[in-house]
Amino acid sequence: MSLVIPILLGTAREGRQSEKAARFVLEHMQAREGIETLLIDPRDFLGSAQTKAMPTEAAKRWSQTMARADGLVIVTPEYNHGYPGELKLMLDQLYSEYAQKAVAICGVSEGWTGGVRVVKQLVGIVHTLKMYPIRNALYFPNVGTLFDAEGQITDDRYVEMTQTMLDELVWLAEALKQKRES
Amino acid sequence: MSLVIPILLGTAREGRQSEKAARFVLEHMQAREGIETLLIDPRDFLGSAQTKAMPTEAAKRWSQTMARADGLVIVTPEYNHGYPGELKLMLDQLYSEYAQKAVAICGVSEGWTGGVRVVKQLVGIVHTLKMYPIRNALYFPNVGTLFDAEGQITDDRYVEMTQTMLDELVWLAEALKQKRES
Amino acid sequence: MSLVIPILLGTAREGRQSEKAARFVLEHMQAREGIETLLIDPRDFLGSAQTKAMPTEAAKRWSQTMARADGLVIVTPEYNHGYPGELKLMLDQLYSEYAQKAVAICGVSEGWTGGVRVVKQLVGIVHTLKMYPIRNALYFPNVGTLFDAEGQITDDRYVEMTQTMLDELVWLAEALKQKRES
Amino acid sequence: MSLVIPILLGTAREGRQSEKAARFVLEHMQAREGIETLLIDPRDFLGSAQTKAMPTEAAKRWSQTMARADGLVIVTPEYNHGYPGELKLMLDQLYSEYAQKAVAICGVSEGWTGGVRVVKQLVGIVHTLKMYPIRNALYFPNVGTLFDAEGQITDDRYVEMTQTMLDELVWLAEALKQKRES
Numbered sequence: 001m002s003l004v005i006p007i008l009l010g011t012a013r014e015g016r017q018s019e020k021a022a023r024f025v026l027e028h029m030q031a032r033e034g035i036e037t038l039l040i041d042p043r044d045f046l047g048s049a050q051t052k053a054m055p056t057e058a059a060k061r062w063s064q065t066m067a068r069a070d071g072l073v074i075v076t077p078e079y080n081h082g083y084p085g086e087l088k089l090m091l092d093q094l095y096s097e098y099a100q101k102a103v104a105i106c107g108v109s110e111g112w113t114g115g116v117r118v119v120k121q122l123v124g125i126v127h128t129l130k131m132y133p134i135r136n137a138l139y140f141p142n143v144g145t146l147f148d149a150e151g152q153i154t155d156d157r158y159v160e161m162t163q164t165m166l167d168e169l170v171w172l173a174e175a176l177k178q179k180r181e182s
Numbered sequence: 183m184s185l186v187i188p189i190l191l192g193t194a195r196e197g198r199q200s201e202k203a204a205r206f207v208l209e210h211m212q213a214r215e216g217i218e219t220l221l222i223d224p225r226d227f228l229g230s231a232q233t234k235a236m237p238t239e240a241a242k243r244w245s246q247t248m249a250r251a252d253g254l255v256i257v258t259p260e261y262n263h264g265y266p267g268e269l270k271l272m273l274d275q276l277y278s279e280y281a282q283k284a285v286a287i288c289g290v291s292e293g294w295t296g297g298v299r300v301v302k303q304l305v306g307i308v309h310t311l312k313m314y315p316i317r318n319a320l321y322f323p324n325v326g327t328l329f330d331a332e333g334q335i336t337d338d339r340y341v342e343m344t345q346t347m348l349d350e351l352v353w354l355a356e357a358l359k360q361k362r363e364s
Numbered sequence: 365m366s367l368v369i370p371i372l373l374g375t376a377r378e379g380r381q382s383e384k385a386a387r388f389v390l391e392h393m394q395a396r397e398g399i400e401t402l403l404i405d406p407r408d409f410l411g412s413a414q415t416k417a418m419p420t421e422a423a424k425r426w427s428q429t430m431a432r433a434d435g436l437v438i439v440t441p442e443y444n445h446g447y448p449g450e451l452k453l454m455l456d457q458l459y460s461e462y463a464q465k466a467v468a469i470c471g472v473s474e475g476w477t478g479g480v481r482v483v484k485q486l487v488g489i490v491h492t493l494k495m496y497p498i499r500n501a502l503y504f505p506n507v508g509t510l511f512d513a514e515g516q517i518t519d520d521r522y523v524e525m526t527q528t529m530l531d532e533l534v535w536l537a538e539a540l541k542q543k544r545e546s
Numbered sequence: 547m548s549l550v551i552p553i554l555l556g557t558a559r560e561g562r563q564s565e566k567a568a569r570f571v572l573e574h575m576q577a578r579e580g581i582e583t584l585l586i587d588p589r590d591f592l593g594s595a596q597t598k599a600m601p602t603e604a605a606k607r608w609s610q611t612m613a614r615a616d617g618l619v620i621v622t623p624e625y626n627h628g629y630p631g632e633l634k635l636m637l638d639q640l641y642s643e644y645a646q647k648a649v650a651i652c653g654v655s656e657g658w659t660g661g662v663r664v665v666k667q668l669v670g671i672v673h674t675l676k677m678y679p680i681r682n683a684l685y686f687p688n689v690g691t692l693f694d695a696e697g698q699i700t701d702d703r704y705v706e707m708t709q710t711m712l713d714e715l716v717w718l719a720e721a722l723k724q725k726r727e728s
Contacts, residue, residue: 081488135312263674488666540721
């Protein structure tokens with residue numbers, strides 16, 4: 001079964017380190033047969049400074065991306081034990097497009113906690129969006145040193161952990177897709 | 183497809199009102215074709231006063247019940263915006279038995295909030311247990327008057343809301359069962 | 365004791381209804397002796413569409429406002445059971461300015477829940493900011509009808525509930541200010 | 547100012563490792579001038595296996611302990627990313643005794659996360675109890691190796707971290723006590 005699963009980066013901040021984590025996951029998803037993916041960068045979508053309303057064209061593009069998706073991977077830094085404003089602006093933009101699809105949530109932190117708190121908080125949010133979050137997650141603690149200057153991960157165990165997460169994500173996405181189409 | 187979906191009552195307190203809500207859901211699940219259900223009462227399982235360890239026989243019975251289940255409905259009161267201790271003792275007893283199964287969570291409250299906070303908090307817990315929580319829920323606010331003296335619900339809209347919730351639960355339980363068995 | 369307690373509105377969306385709730389609280393705080401207050405509107409602060417970085421001048425203004433504050437009231441709608449992106453962008457902008465100050469959190473919703481979930485989620489966020497959140501809160505459910513066309517509240521009980529909340533907020537803000545200055 | 551601050555252990559499980567963490571904190575609180583403390587063990591309080599109702603005498607003792615306390619330290623393991631049932635049974639037993647007092651929450655885990663999730667979840671619970679939780683916390687990850695066979699901590703940095711936490715706890719407890727008594 002072929003699945004469409006985009007990756008949503010959680011932050012638009014300058015100097016964001018979590019883009020490295022998102023690109024690491026992207027690379028492994030691209031290498032895996034049967035998954036069509038792309039990186040969604042909030043910078044390409046977010047709207048006017050004042051009202052935060054997303055421009056019509058960007059809103060349409062984001063809606064179409066999720067409408068044809070079978071799942072989603074969120075890779076996000078943890079800010080003050082919560083999710084970044086940019087990520088929530090992206091998520092709040094759509095609604096029915098998310099329904100009955102699988103989602104994996106990955107946390108990134110400068111410190112040792114790997115963003116486990118923001119992952120749990122987002123479990124509650126995606127639940128509202130009628131998505132089904134998987135248990136497995138990737139946590140990227142100490143992001144400043146976990147990736148080297150070229151953005152390569154320095155801990156090999158993440159390769160296997162990524163496969164384990166993708167296994168559960170694909171399992172669930174396939175189960176849901178099969179049911180949606182039956 | 184035939185599904186096994188028990189109902190877990192969240193409290194063992196004397197005078198518990200939420201038993202009425204659990205029995206209401208039970209009745210509607212029993213009336214629905216293709217669901218085999220039963221009410222799990224923590225009073226029949228919980229263990230010694232001191233260590234809270236569940237007796238061996240009860241632990242085995244609870245494990246066997248969930249092992250053959252395709253899903254679970256939790257009906258629980260909200261105590262101080264969280265879950266009752268008894269409910270957590272029940273949930274913490276098992277682990278692998280829950281994996282990749284569907285779960286619906288229903289909240290009960292004496293006041294007007296219907297337990298929406300405990301439902302959300304439990305979404306985070308069942309996520310850890312590798313269950314997939316559905317979006318629909320039943321909220322039973324003002325439980326002291328929502329049910330009459332005979333324990334009958336006084337608001338007819340709950341009949342339809344129950345069907346809507348069960349529809350999503352069955353949909354997901356079927357999708358997961360089909361995949362588990364394939 | 366004289367206290368400085370601004371009100372932070374949680375949303376910049378067009379057509380936002382929660383501004384009415386914020387203005388209701390503002391009015392009652394202005395009427396109360398010993399409190400200096402003002403309404404903080406994210407529209408006057410939020411930054412560039414792309415990176416969301418707050419302009420230097422706005423950042424300075426927001427920092428100075430909170431630095432001299434003894435407490436804060438947050439009035440926010442609940443979006444998908446969480447906080448709006450705009451509110452998080454505002455909160456994430458500062459850090460030490462919040463420390464050891466009192467905070468009250470008020471929720472607004474279109475439906476019946478009054479935003480109790482976003483209030484609880486924000487309790488976890490302000491805790492990270494080293495603020496001390498009070499227990500009392502104002503919940504504004506069904507905001508579309510709770511306020512009339514002129515923005516006047518239609519339920520008189522909110523007047524007394526506002527005083528109860530402000531009593532606890534002032535109590536805590538005074539206790540903390542006294543200790544900070546001793 | 548002299549303060550009464552008990553320590554509440556979050557679990558009654560056999561073989562509980564978090565008792566070591568609680569005893570470590572106890573020792574440092576006993577060594578500090580101006581704090582009267584004691585360890586509250588749920589095993590000495592929890593009630594009947596069936597209804598979980600606390601025996602009258604134990605309930606009275608727990609009530610009296612918290613009534614004269616100026617604050618509380620909770621030391622708890624994280625079970626399935628949430629709080630143990632025993633801890634919630636203890637907390638749900640009382641209400642007015644907690645009001646307007648300071649609380650510190652410490653997490654313990656077998657894995658690397660140190661219980662940061664249960665600490666955050668409890669912030670939301672103690673908020674309901676009208677306590678004021680401090681920002682600082684002690685996290686005890688990898689508890690199986692963090693303490694040696696004699697129960698001594700093997701990482702010296704915890705001594706200083708404990709002092710930092712107690713500094714904030716005492717600061718807040720004093721501020722609140724002064725205000726309560728004025």
